[in-house]
Amino acid sequence: MSKELYIYNSLSRNKDLFQPLNAPHVGLYVCGPTVYANVHLGNCRTFMFFDVVYRYLTHLGYKVRYVRNITDVGHITSTFDDGVDRIGQQARLEQLEPMEIVQKYTNYFHEMMRVFNNHSPSIEPTATGHMIEQIEMIKKILDQGFAYEVNGSIYFDVQAYRAKYPYGELSGRNVEELYENTRTLDGQDEKKFFADFALWKAASPEHIMRWPSPWGEGFPGWHLECSAMSTKYLGEQFDIHGGGMDLKFPHHESEIAQNTACCGKGPVKYWMHSNMLTVNGQKMSKSLGNSFLPHELFAGDHPLLEKGFGPQVVRFFMMQAHYRSTLDFSNEALSAAEKGYERMMAAYMAIEECKPSAQSDADIDALEARCYDAMGDDFNTPILIAELFEAVRLINGCKNGQQALTADQLAQLKKIMTHFLMDVMGLQTPESASNVELPNIMMDAVFEVRKGLKEKKDYATADMLRDAFSSRNIVLKDTKDGGEWTYEKK
């Protein structure tokens, strides 16, 4: 059975065989959210996918250190405006302290990660908690001659960097072309070269979030935190760096430049980028106004939604598309995923009901191998799911007595489905995922039936129903509206 793992590496533009720098240890860094607003569903897709990466590497036996940061320093919204940052802006809007904003939206983020059944990262560092590391890194880059100071701000010197290292390798663009197509430059810009980016920005007097530094009070540039924190927790070189496609340039390109300028080598062996969630073919994003929030999706509480879908259905829906493809949201697709998810889980839970046979012609080993092949081919979860539906057919066939499976094979199917469905893809059965309301809903139906029976004066059947429950330690009590029920403790 092949358990080789090939990962599409954005840097090499190839599916590269995964070979950790220090097996069995694996360093995984994923750019987390900026907590100035609620995470929307598009954001969640990325975190759900990298959760699967984390889970699968762990399943393969690697000791993974998974670092996912929280960006709680406001990135400046434009190079040219005067230190307006998203968090500060939102703080003014909501009339809260910036750190209250940070806390509020971090809480929502964590809650959604939990609801979607994502594992917590090993370390979840915040940018504000790593000012010292960021300042130290800037000093090193200055010492190496790849940055310069202007009026208390430090800029990365792309020209100096390019003289020694290639710039733009990840995103595949060259600086000359960038220049031709960059929008009109502000004449008052402090930068020596248009492509230079800020490592540290001097804070204007009204800027709220500010920290002392050797260059005066200010705040770090938006690319720096990831470089500083990944280096601190994963070392100067580590295995996998992930994030959304839209972070490739300039964010990840700048990270490479910062790390290389600081430490003389590129930080990451495998760069992974997950594609966007789209709505009517367009990227879901806050600024386009086509995003919606997870809790709106669960409740069906949004103009674009016909009904609500549970977190597990949403997760299954996401898993049915490959992470490097765009995935278009639609009610029809979600509904189809819901049916598929339910069929999958029903079969999973029905394995125990299957009667084993002495003989079988099914090849479960081959099925298992194909599951690993699918995951090993750049985390191809859609293929994995297709293979698991093959398992569903076997299980259902066995339950109907149309497919012979031995006891060992049934156990193996159970193991395969547990591994891939639960452990790797992080799905849950409907029961474990929710639903405390379910018993109440079912009992409502029971009371409805009893009411009908009593109206027809069929008291014998009505009593039979009540006795059937009471023999299972559930007591039914009639009320004028319907009924109540309790467990009878013994």
Next chain:
RNA sequence: GGUCCUGUGGCCGAGCGGCUAGGCAGAGCUCUGCAAAAGCUUGUACAGCGGUUCGAAUCCGCUCGGGACCUCCA
């Protein structure tokens, strides 16, 4: 404008030189008090036009759509 990605059957979505993807929906059958579930069978497909090849959805070119990045973005 530049760079890159993409166009698959009613819908979603894999595949990316020859071999059934899969799910949902549809049709037929089996099972069935009814309904559902499940199983079996089954149709419609690779944007268009050229080219390479024994053979192309898959490679190349052009045309026409769609999108991402180039500014904060998962």
